[in-house]
Amino acid sequence: MSANIIKYRKAFDTSQTLLDITGTDEFPLDFDVLFSKKKGAQILVSSLKDYNTWISSKNLQKWVPLFIADAKCFYYSDRDTYMIIYNECRPEARIRFSLAHELGHIVLEHLNDERTELSRGGVDDPTYYAMEGAANTFAGNLLAPPILIDDFLSGSKFDVERISTRFNISPSATKAYRAEDYKYWKSLTPSKHEKAILKRCHSALHKHICIDCGATFEIEGSLFCPICGASSSSLYYRGKDSVDVIYPGVELNKSGQAKQCVQCKNEEHLEKSTYCMICGKTIVNQCTYAIANNVPCEYNPCSHDEPLPGNARFCPYCGSETTFLKDGVLRPWDAPQKPRLFAALDSEEDDSPLPF
Ligand SMILES: [Zn+2]
Ligand SMILES: [Zn+2]
Ligand SMILES: [Zn+2]
Ligand SMILES: [Zn+2]
Structure with a gap:
Protein backbone atom coordinates (compact mmCIF):
# COMPACT_ATOMS: atom_id res chain seq x y z
CA MET A 1 0.00 0.00 0.00
CA HIS A 206 -1.04 16.49 25.45
CA LYS A 207 -3.62 16.94 28.19
CA HIS A 208 -4.53 13.63 29.75
CA ILE A 209 -6.61 12.29 32.55
CA CYS A 210 -5.75 8.98 34.25
CA ILE A 211 -8.87 6.96 35.02
CA ASP A 212 -7.03 4.98 37.73
CA CYS A 213 -5.99 7.86 39.99
CA GLY A 214 -7.93 10.80 38.54
CA ALA A 215 -4.83 12.91 37.95
CA THR A 216 -4.67 15.30 35.02
CA PHE A 217 -1.33 16.15 33.46
CA GLU A 218 0.23 17.63 30.36
CA ILE A 219 3.48 15.93 29.39
CA GLU A 220 4.48 15.51 25.74
CA GLY A 221 4.85 11.91 24.63
CA SER A 222 3.72 10.44 27.96
CA LEU A 223 2.88 6.71 27.88
CA PHE A 224 2.32 6.24 31.63
CA CYS A 225 0.56 8.17 34.35
CA PRO A 226 3.26 10.08 36.28
CA ILE A 227 1.23 9.82 39.50
CA CYS A 228 0.16 6.16 39.76
CA GLY A 229 2.19 4.61 36.92
CA ALA A 230 -0.87 3.30 35.00
CA SER A 231 -0.19 2.43 31.35
CA SER A 232 -1.58 4.25 28.31
CA SER A 233 -4.78 2.17 28.26
CA SER A 234 -5.84 4.10 31.41
CA LEU A 235 -4.99 7.50 29.93
CA TYR A 236 -7.69 9.47 28.21
CA TYR A 237 -7.90 12.80 26.56
CA ARG A 238 -9.70 15.46 28.57
CA GLY A 239 -11.36 18.44 26.94
CA LYS A 240 -9.22 21.57 26.81
CA ASP A 241 -11.61 23.40 29.12
CA SER A 242 -11.97 20.67 31.79
CA VAL A 243 -10.93 21.14 35.41
CA ASP A 244 -7.38 20.21 36.43
CA VAL A 245 -6.74 17.62 39.15
CA ILE A 246 -3.13 18.17 40.17
CA TYR A 247 -1.56 15.94 42.79
CA PRO A 248 0.68 17.82 45.23
CA GLY A 249 4.40 17.65 44.72
CA VAL A 250 7.68 19.42 45.29
CA GLU A 251 8.17 22.91 43.90
CA LEU A 252 11.14 22.98 41.52
CA ASN A 253 13.56 25.72 40.45
CA LYS A 254 14.46 26.48 36.82
CA SER A 255 17.08 23.70 36.75
CA GLY A 256 14.52 21.15 37.90
CA GLN A 257 15.93 20.93 41.46
CA ALA A 258 13.70 21.09 44.54
CA LYS A 259 13.46 24.77 45.52
CA GLN A 260 13.82 23.68 49.09
CA CYS A 261 15.27 20.35 50.28
CA VAL A 262 12.35 18.40 51.74
CA GLN A 263 14.53 17.13 54.60
CA CYS A 264 16.64 20.08 55.80
CA LYS A 265 14.93 23.03 53.97
CA ASN A 266 18.24 24.06 52.36
CA GLU A 267 17.65 26.24 49.29
CA GLU A 268 21.22 26.50 48.04
CA HIS A 269 22.05 23.91 45.41
CA LEU A 270 25.12 23.61 43.22
CA GLU A 271 24.51 23.72 39.49
CA LYS A 272 23.72 20.23 38.09
CA SER A 273 23.78 18.64 41.55
CA THR A 274 21.10 16.02 42.20
CA TYR A 275 21.59 15.68 45.98
CA CYS A 276 21.30 18.25 48.77
CA MET A 277 24.80 19.45 49.73
CA ILE A 278 23.73 19.84 53.36
CA CYS A 279 21.94 16.58 54.16
CA GLY A 280 22.36 14.40 51.07
CA LYS A 281 18.65 14.06 50.23
CA THR A 282 17.61 13.73 46.57
CA ILE A 283 16.69 17.10 45.05
CA VAL A 284 16.11 16.17 41.37
CA ASN A 285 13.26 13.92 40.25
CA GLN A 286 14.45 11.47 37.60
CA CYS A 287 13.52 8.14 36.05
CA THR A 288 15.34 5.50 38.11
CA TYR A 289 15.63 3.26 35.04
CA ALA A 290 17.11 5.96 32.82
CA ILE A 291 19.78 7.01 35.32
CA ALA A 292 20.75 3.40 36.09
CA ASN A 293 20.99 2.53 32.39
CA ASN A 294 22.15 5.80 30.92
CA VAL A 295 23.47 4.38 27.65
CA PRO A 296 20.78 5.12 25.07
CA CYS A 297 20.49 2.24 22.65
CA GLU A 298 17.56 0.72 20.82
CA TYR A 299 17.07 -1.89 23.56
CA ASN A 300 16.94 0.74 26.24
CA PRO A 301 13.24 1.49 26.74
CA CYS A 302 13.91 4.80 28.48
CA SER A 303 16.65 7.35 28.03
CA HIS A 304 14.73 10.22 29.67
CA ASP A 305 17.21 11.23 32.36
CA GLU A 306 16.02 14.85 32.32
CA PRO A 307 14.31 16.28 35.45
CA LEU A 308 10.67 15.17 35.71
CA PRO A 309 7.82 17.22 37.22
CA GLY A 310 7.94 17.69 41.01
CA ASN A 311 4.85 15.54 41.58
CA ALA A 312 5.80 12.59 39.33
CA ARG A 313 6.02 9.28 41.16
CA PHE A 314 6.59 7.37 37.95
CA CYS A 315 8.43 8.09 34.71
CA PRO A 316 5.78 9.10 32.15
CA TYR A 317 7.85 7.51 29.35
CA CYS A 318 8.60 4.05 30.76
CA GLY A 319 6.58 3.70 33.98
CA SER A 320 9.62 3.14 36.25
CA GLU A 321 9.68 4.69 39.72
CA THR A 322 11.11 8.17 39.99
CA THR A 323 13.93 9.08 42.36
CA PHE A 324 11.51 11.23 44.38
CA LEU A 325 9.32 8.19 45.08
CA LYS A 326 12.20 5.77 45.63
CA ASP A 327 14.07 8.11 48.00
CA GLY A 328 11.00 9.11 50.00
CA VAL A 329 10.81 12.72 48.77
CA LEU A 330 7.27 11.99 47.57
CA ARG A 331 4.83 9.64 49.19
CA PRO A 332 2.94 7.09 47.04
CA TRP A 333 -0.08 8.75 45.44
CA ASP A 334 -2.52 6.55 47.39
CA ALA A 335 -0.74 6.82 50.76
CA PRO A 336 -2.80 8.29 53.62
CA GLN A 337 -2.32 12.04 53.98
CA LYS A 338 -0.14 11.75 57.12
CA PRO A 339 1.89 8.89 58.55
CA ARG A 340 -0.36 7.21 61.13
CA LEU A 341 1.92 7.98 64.10
CA PHE A 342 1.78 11.76 63.53
CA ALA A 343 -1.92 11.69 62.77
CA ALA A 344 -2.48 9.94 66.13
CA LEU A 345 -0.38 12.48 67.99
CA ASP A 346 -2.16 15.37 66.25
CA SER A 347 -5.55 14.10 67.34
CA GLU A 348 -4.40 14.12 70.96
CA GLU A 349 -3.26 17.71 70.76
CA ASP A 350 -6.12 18.81 73.00
CA ASP A 351 -5.24 19.13 76.67
CA SER A 352 -6.33 15.68 77.78
CA PRO A 353 -3.63 14.28 80.09
CA LEU A 354 -1.00 12.02 78.57
CA PRO A 355 -1.45 8.36 79.54
CA PHE A 356 1.80 8.21 81.53
ZN1 LIG B 1 -17.92 8.76 -1.44
ZN1 LIG C 1 -2.81 7.61 37.39
ZN1 LIG D 1 18.83 18.76 52.63
ZN1 LIG E 1 11.78 6.26 32.28
Missing part, protein backbone atom coordinates in the same frame (compact mmCIF):
# COMPACT_ATOMS: atom_id res chain seq x y z
CA SER A 2 1.27 3.44 -0.74
CA ALA A 3 0.38 6.72 0.90
CA ASN A 4 -2.81 8.34 -0.32
CA ILE A 5 -1.27 11.79 0.12
CA ILE A 6 0.94 11.13 -2.93
CA LYS A 7 -2.00 10.29 -5.17
CA TYR A 8 -4.51 12.79 -3.78
CA ARG A 9 -2.34 15.69 -2.74
CA LYS A 10 -5.03 18.30 -3.39
CA ALA A 11 -7.50 16.45 -1.15
CA PHE A 12 -4.88 16.36 1.61
CA ASP A 13 -4.05 20.07 1.27
CA THR A 14 -7.75 20.98 1.22
CA SER A 15 -8.37 19.05 4.47
CA GLN A 16 -5.58 20.93 6.27
CA THR A 17 -6.69 24.30 4.87
CA LEU A 18 -10.25 23.70 6.06
CA LEU A 19 -9.07 22.81 9.59
CA ASP A 20 -7.04 26.02 9.70
CA ILE A 21 -9.58 28.48 8.29
CA THR A 22 -12.34 27.12 10.54
CA GLY A 23 -10.09 27.72 13.56
CA THR A 24 -10.22 24.08 14.72
CA ASP A 25 -8.44 23.92 18.06
CA GLU A 26 -9.41 20.57 19.53
CA PHE A 27 -9.32 16.87 18.65
CA PRO A 28 -11.15 14.48 18.39
CA LEU A 29 -12.74 16.67 15.76
CA ASP A 30 -16.18 18.02 16.69
CA PHE A 31 -18.34 17.95 13.55
CA ASP A 32 -21.03 20.26 14.93
CA VAL A 33 -18.42 22.96 15.53
CA LEU A 34 -16.73 22.35 12.18
CA PHE A 35 -19.97 22.46 10.16
CA SER A 36 -21.11 25.60 11.98
CA LYS A 37 -17.85 27.40 11.15
CA LYS A 38 -17.62 26.29 7.52
CA LYS A 39 -18.47 29.17 5.21
CA GLY A 40 -20.64 28.81 2.12
CA ALA A 41 -23.58 26.46 1.54
CA GLN A 42 -25.36 25.06 4.59
CA ILE A 43 -24.72 21.43 5.56
CA LEU A 44 -27.51 19.47 7.25
CA VAL A 45 -26.75 16.15 8.91
CA SER A 46 -29.33 13.48 9.65
CA SER A 47 -29.33 9.88 10.78
CA LEU A 48 -30.93 7.43 8.35
CA LYS A 49 -33.64 6.67 10.90
CA ASP A 50 -34.61 10.34 11.32
CA TYR A 51 -34.50 10.89 7.58
CA ASN A 52 -36.81 7.93 6.88
CA THR A 53 -39.22 9.06 9.60
CA TRP A 54 -39.31 12.53 8.11
CA ILE A 55 -39.87 11.26 4.55
CA SER A 56 -42.58 8.82 5.64
CA SER A 57 -44.44 11.60 7.46
CA LYS A 58 -44.58 13.55 4.22
CA ASN A 59 -45.81 10.85 1.87
CA LEU A 60 -46.97 7.61 3.42
CA GLN A 61 -48.39 5.93 0.29
CA LYS A 62 -45.44 6.11 -2.04
CA TRP A 63 -42.82 5.88 0.65
CA VAL A 64 -39.97 3.36 0.24
CA PRO A 65 -37.44 3.50 3.07
CA LEU A 66 -34.01 4.63 1.97
CA PHE A 67 -31.13 2.32 2.76
CA ILE A 68 -27.55 3.59 3.01
CA ALA A 69 -24.62 1.36 3.96
CA ASP A 70 -22.53 4.13 5.56
CA ALA A 71 -23.39 7.65 4.47
CA LYS A 72 -24.47 9.64 1.46
CA CYS A 73 -24.60 13.28 0.54
CA PHE A 74 -27.28 15.04 -1.50
CA TYR A 75 -27.09 18.53 -2.91
CA TYR A 76 -30.26 20.63 -3.13
CA SER A 77 -29.20 23.19 -5.70
CA ASP A 78 -32.43 25.22 -5.41
CA ARG A 79 -31.62 25.92 -1.74
CA ASP A 80 -27.82 25.65 -2.04
CA THR A 81 -27.88 23.15 0.80
CA TYR A 82 -26.15 19.81 1.34
CA MET A 83 -27.65 17.00 3.34
CA ILE A 84 -25.49 14.21 4.73
CA ILE A 85 -27.37 11.10 5.83
CA TYR A 86 -25.49 8.51 7.83
CA ASN A 87 -26.35 5.00 9.00
CA GLU A 88 -26.60 5.34 12.79
CA CYS A 89 -26.17 1.56 13.29
CA ARG A 90 -22.48 1.75 12.39
CA PRO A 91 -19.79 2.05 15.09
CA GLU A 92 -19.04 5.63 16.14
CA ALA A 93 -15.53 5.78 14.65
CA ARG A 94 -16.90 4.58 11.32
CA ILE A 95 -19.71 7.16 11.34
CA ARG A 96 -17.15 9.89 12.02
CA PHE A 97 -15.10 8.72 9.06
CA SER A 98 -18.21 8.66 6.85
CA LEU A 99 -19.16 12.22 7.83
CA ALA A 100 -15.64 13.40 7.03
CA HIS A 101 -15.73 11.48 3.74
CA GLU A 102 -19.01 13.13 2.67
CA LEU A 103 -17.68 16.52 3.74
CA GLY A 104 -14.74 15.76 1.44
CA HIS A 105 -17.10 15.33 -1.53
CA ILE A 106 -18.66 18.71 -0.68
CA VAL A 107 -15.45 20.67 -0.15
CA LEU A 108 -13.72 19.07 -3.14
CA GLU A 109 -16.73 20.12 -5.23
CA HIS A 110 -17.67 16.66 -6.43
CA LEU A 111 -21.33 17.65 -6.26
CA ASN A 112 -22.89 20.44 -8.27
CA ASP A 113 -26.05 21.52 -10.07
CA GLU A 114 -25.82 18.61 -12.53
CA ARG A 115 -24.45 15.97 -10.20
CA THR A 116 -26.51 16.28 -7.03
CA GLU A 117 -25.52 12.88 -5.64
CA LEU A 118 -22.66 10.47 -6.19
CA SER A 119 -23.23 6.87 -7.15
CA ARG A 120 -21.20 4.28 -8.98
CA GLY A 121 -23.48 4.29 -12.04
CA GLY A 122 -23.71 8.10 -12.12
CA VAL A 123 -20.18 8.74 -13.39
CA ASP A 124 -17.65 6.57 -15.23
CA ASP A 125 -15.68 4.16 -13.06
CA PRO A 126 -12.26 5.91 -13.11
CA THR A 127 -13.91 9.22 -12.15
CA TYR A 128 -15.93 7.56 -9.41
CA TYR A 129 -12.93 5.80 -7.87
CA ALA A 130 -10.79 8.93 -8.10
CA MET A 131 -13.48 10.87 -6.22
CA GLU A 132 -13.75 8.12 -3.61
CA GLY A 133 -9.97 8.04 -3.15
CA ALA A 134 -9.84 11.81 -2.79
CA ALA A 135 -12.73 11.86 -0.28
CA ASN A 136 -11.05 9.10 1.78
CA THR A 137 -7.73 10.95 1.79
CA PHE A 138 -9.50 14.14 2.82
CA ALA A 139 -11.38 12.32 5.60
CA GLY A 140 -8.46 10.49 7.17
CA ASN A 141 -6.25 13.56 7.26
CA LEU A 142 -9.06 15.79 8.48
CA LEU A 143 -9.73 13.49 11.45
CA ALA A 144 -6.06 12.95 12.28
CA PRO A 145 -3.74 15.53 10.68
CA PRO A 146 -0.23 14.05 10.36
CA ILE A 147 1.35 17.15 11.93
CA LEU A 148 -0.73 16.47 15.07
CA ILE A 149 0.03 12.72 15.03
CA ASP A 150 3.69 13.71 14.90
CA ASP A 151 3.35 16.13 17.81
CA PHE A 152 1.26 13.66 19.81
CA LEU A 153 3.85 10.91 19.40
CA SER A 154 6.72 13.30 20.27
CA GLY A 155 9.30 10.83 19.01
CA SER A 156 7.69 7.66 20.41
CA LYS A 157 6.75 4.83 18.05
CA PHE A 158 3.59 4.88 15.90
CA ASP A 159 1.16 3.31 18.34
CA VAL A 160 -2.14 2.36 16.64
CA GLU A 161 -4.15 2.11 19.85
CA ARG A 162 -3.00 5.44 21.28
CA ILE A 163 -3.57 7.28 18.01
CA SER A 164 -7.00 5.77 17.32
CA THR A 165 -8.12 6.60 20.88
CA ARG A 166 -6.74 10.14 20.81
CA PHE A 167 -8.36 11.07 17.49
CA ASN A 168 -11.41 8.78 17.77
CA ILE A 169 -10.74 6.91 14.54
CA SER A 170 -10.87 3.16 13.95
CA PRO A 171 -7.75 1.12 14.78
CA SER A 172 -7.86 -0.68 11.42
CA ALA A 173 -7.92 2.59 9.45
CA THR A 174 -5.13 3.94 11.66
CA LYS A 175 -2.98 0.90 11.03
CA ALA A 176 -3.49 0.86 7.28
CA TYR A 177 -3.99 4.43 6.11
CA ARG A 178 -2.81 6.80 8.84
CA ALA A 179 0.49 4.92 9.19
CA GLU A 180 1.20 5.09 5.42
CA ASP A 181 0.24 8.74 5.08
CA TYR A 182 2.23 9.65 8.19
CA LYS A 183 5.35 7.85 6.95
CA TYR A 184 5.21 9.74 3.64
CA TRP A 185 4.26 13.02 5.29
CA LYS A 186 7.51 12.94 7.28
CA SER A 187 9.34 13.67 3.99
CA LEU A 188 7.26 16.81 3.31
CA THR A 189 7.62 20.38 4.56
CA PRO A 190 4.48 21.38 6.51
CA SER A 191 2.34 24.11 4.94
CA LYS A 192 1.46 27.32 6.76
CA HIS A 193 -2.01 25.91 7.41
CA GLU A 194 -0.57 22.80 9.05
CA LYS A 195 1.74 24.91 11.21
CA ALA A 196 -1.22 27.02 12.29
CA ILE A 197 -3.21 23.89 13.23
CA LEU A 198 -0.29 22.65 15.32
CA LYS A 199 0.10 25.97 17.09
CA ARG A 200 -3.59 26.05 18.00
CA CYS A 201 -3.87 22.40 19.09
CA HIS A 202 -0.45 21.69 20.60
CA SER A 203 -1.18 22.30 24.26
CA ALA A 204 -4.55 20.52 24.43
CA LEU A 205 -3.15 17.57 22.48
